[in-house]
Amino acid sequence: MLLPVSTWQDIDSWLKKSRTILIPIGSMEQHGPNGFIGTDALCPEIIARHAESLAPEDVLVGPTFSVGCAQHHLGFPGTITMRPSTMIAAMVDWTESLMRHGFQRLYWLNGHGGNIATIEAAFSEIHARRSFDLRGADNRPGLTLKRRDWWDFSGVMRLCNELYPVGHGSHATASEVSVTYYGYPDRARYEVEMSPKIAPNGTIGDAVQYRRDFPDGRIGSDPTQSTAEHGERIVKVAAQAVLDEIRRFAA
Numbered sequence: 001m002l003l004p005v006s007t008w009q010d011i012d013s014w015l016k017k018s019r020t021i022l023i024p025i026g027s028m029e030q031h032g033p034n035g036f037i038g039t040d041a042l043c044p045e046i047i048a049r050h051a052e053s054l055a056p057e058d059v060l061v062g063p064t065f066s067v068g069c070a071q072h073h074l075g076f077p078g079t080i081t082m083r084p085s086t087m088i089a090a091m092v093d094w095t096e097s098l099m100r101h102g103f104q105r106l107y108w109l110n111g112h113g114g115n116i117a118t119i120e121a122a123f124s125e126i127h128a129r130r131s132f133d134l135r136g137a138d139n140r141p142g143l144t145l146k147r148r149d150w151w152d153f154s155g156v157m158r159l160c161n162e163l164y165p166v167g168h169g170s171h172a173t174a175s176e177v178s179v180t181y182y183g184y185p186d187r188a189r190y191e192v193e194m195s196p197k198i199a200p201n202g203t204i205g206d207a208v209q210y211r212r213d214f215p216d217g218r219i220g221s222d223p224t225q226s227t228a229e230h231g232e233r234i235v236k237v238a239a240q241a242v243l244d245e246i247r248r249f250a251a
Contacts (some may be wrong), residue, residue, distance in 0.1 A: 017095030027068035027113035030076035040112035042067035050239035075211030091122035169221020182231025
């Protein structure tokens with residue numbers, strides 16, 4: 001079930017059988033010359049919706065938390081970011097909104113490595129607020145929060161290494177661009193050429209340093225290898241892994 005196209009009665013019925021929700025979370029940042037700005041939000045959304053299509057009775061997918069922490073990409077037009085403190089506050093509000101209705105298990109499917117520290121800090125803030133609040137402390141419903149990076153499943157990593165033994169990279173990767181091409185095949189940019197073929201590697205600091213060291217936005221990648229067909233294979237493996245894990249998580 002997809003929360004954005006459900007009614008409040010649908011959600012009320014869902015809560016009678018489950019207290020679990022899956023929330024795609026990503027970022028709105030440049031992804032090189034042929035990658036979409038919304039890649040990091042689109043990937044977990046595409047995977048989550050495919051998982052839901054396999055078993056809609058087992059998965060409730062929330063709206064995508066699509067803007068994350070991407071200050072280092074601000075040297076490229078179109079990037080939108082939050083400060084870590086802003087993102088933490090927003091995640092707290094999303095969580096407490098859902099808790100008010102009875103949700104107790106929130107599974108955040110993440111699409112952006114730069115979000116990881118802030119997501120974990122948000123979890124700490126959410127738990128701390130509950131720990132300091134003594135009202136109803138003895139009989140308050142439990143809360144479990146989980147972050148899963150979509151690329152981190154062993155089957156997904158194995159497939160990506162098989163598809164892209166050279167030039168997979170760490171930003172604007174061939175795999176994430178493929179996933180978005182599968183989701184939006186009519187917008188794929190197969191005609192784009194890149195030089196150098198494989199982008200340089202290096203460290204990340206602020207936006208000025210990033211634009212200087214990685215002028216076209218890529219890090220270590222050759223996303224001209226990306227195809228919608230590859231994306232379909234990756235999405236199917238990732239979606240099944242998500243579905244299996246969220247069933248265990250909900251139980």
